[in-house]
Amino acid sequence: MFREAIQQMTGYTPGEQPRREKVIKLNTNENAYPPSPRVVAAIEQAAAGSLQKYPDPVATAFRERAAEVLRSDLPEITPEWILCGNGSDDILTILTRTFVGEGDVLRYPNPSYVLYKTLAEIQGASVDVVDFAPDWTMGDEFAVPVDRLRLAYLANPNSPSGTVVPAERVASLAAAMPCPLVVDEAYGDFADTNCLGLVAENERVIVTRTLSKSYALAGIRFGFAIAQPKVIEQLAKVKDSYNCDMLAIAAATAAIDDQPWLADNRAKVLATRGRMITELRAKGFTVTDSQANFVWCTDSNRNLKELYESLKQMGVLVRYMPYPGWPEGIRVTVGTDEQVDALLALV
């Protein structure tokens, strides 16, 4: 009855989303703060409009505003370089379906975002997993051709490490690669650099972004891809006609329009992140230098699975992430200063 590929796979398990309000939730990299007040106002205005009408199928208002905002990193950008989706997940699904068919190969790094594996499995494709070096640099093998390799994903900044492969390195990997490279910049706004500029240089580089993290809008589901217009054209065939709802479009447009809010939020997150790294190191953890809104902690002297469990008992959720062959670790979202103090008091 079902496709063999679907029946065989286990499916992706997202981080726990407890419905209780009391939990200090540092497990799924949500922003520590609520979004710009302009977002709430935009939603209220949209809700008072024509909910019975279909939304703009291509989210024109958002794309126009986003093109202006991103021009400093990518001077060539126009709305035709942008495809919007129902969260980054929708964008990653569209990309995978556009490039990867049954029996094809999808490449991604390890340890990284394990959703890439699920996306390949749904397509009936196989995966080619390339390990990071222990210092989280990426070797040339990431660009080596293999039979039926059709797409590569690079989370940059990477999760769980929070590390970045520099844009020049990404450019040379992309140039050597036989297939498109998707640079998943879900956490890009928290980093010092990004790969947007590469999109103009190489039609096979595609950058994805989300409003879930840096714009504090995980609840509304809005992400987008930046690629050359001829690529966007093909991706658009694969998306659902009305994949972004009118409230999400209104919210996302108001959010990206409020760049002062983004700058202020980023500064707060980065300040707390710096303090977290210092204090967690002082407590004996090995913590990578993070360019995202979370930190990756390992510690060969602690049982981190037990630590995760005991923190959970005490109402603090972090993400315990065992990657076979790698030191187990906990990934901790940068929370508010109060949340971080609560965590630090317990570890």
Next chain:
Amino acid sequence: MFREAIQQMTGYTPGEQPRREKVIKLNTNENAYPPSPRVVAAIEQAAAGSLQKYPDPVATAFRERAAEVLRSDLPEITPEWILCGNGSDDILTILTRTFVGEGDVLRYPNPSYVLYKTLAEIQGASVDVVDFAPDWTMGDEFAVPVDRLRLAYLANPNSPSGTVVPAERVASLAAAMPCPLVVDEAYGDFADTNCLGLVAENERVIVTRTLSKSYALAGIRFGFAIAQPKVIEQLAKVKDSYNCDMLAIAAATAAIDDQPWLADNRAKVLATRGRMITELRAKGFTVTDSQANFVWCTDSNRNLKELYESLKQMGVLVRYMPYPGWPEGIRVTVGTDEQVDALLALV
């Protein structure tokens, strides 16, 4: 660079969505009226909550309320029988990906919803199109096994005809069929009967619904599938983790909770539909008896493409739909009485 299947296909073209406010929009079967006021209140309340947090990945609140509402048609239903999606489109995409692989066959009737073809094309599958009889009944050939037939769609009520294949007939077709049958009840709330009861009798019958039409929420994108729990379990592997946003979940839950609004809206739409059919017939059109919120008009004495164009010039949008081998027709959404009067004055 792209999958061959994607490069070859043209992609689905949704109905026109003019951004101008002045148009009388009777082309995409949106509800003539705004949704329940409780919906707007629910959205405002949700927007004042935690937009920075991920939504409930399985829309529990909606599923619990929907199960109660649907129990009269399907006594066995519990929340485990329901999968929610980002509009019916998302649900149809999930279903197609779960059952139909490259080289497989997807069956659907003609004339009907042409998106089914696009869904097959994206999968690299082929289609087996079975014509309705001229009186819009469906023959036994719809159930005949063919090699690699993996899924069949039946829009019921059908678009563009607005006609219904009775549940007993659907049951016998499903029983004879070698694959699952999806009964797409996007317009089901406007009909006299539905196929929900068949889901308990036959694990290969899946019913889909949307809040876009009968609940006047096309703008928020919310649909759902009803199937036996072991089927829902497999479908859930294919959906994006957070495919419904928190505002849509809040809106949809409030909408399905307001059954008196649904009954009142339905009564208004059906009254106007009856009047439209009578008056359009009086003007010489052949109009099928509709069980949906639109009517299908043919007329061998009129050039309907020209009529569509001239109506558009005058600010009234209807859908001109030529199906090869069938009489061309225009599909007209049931609008408000004022909108319908404006249309009738022009044809």
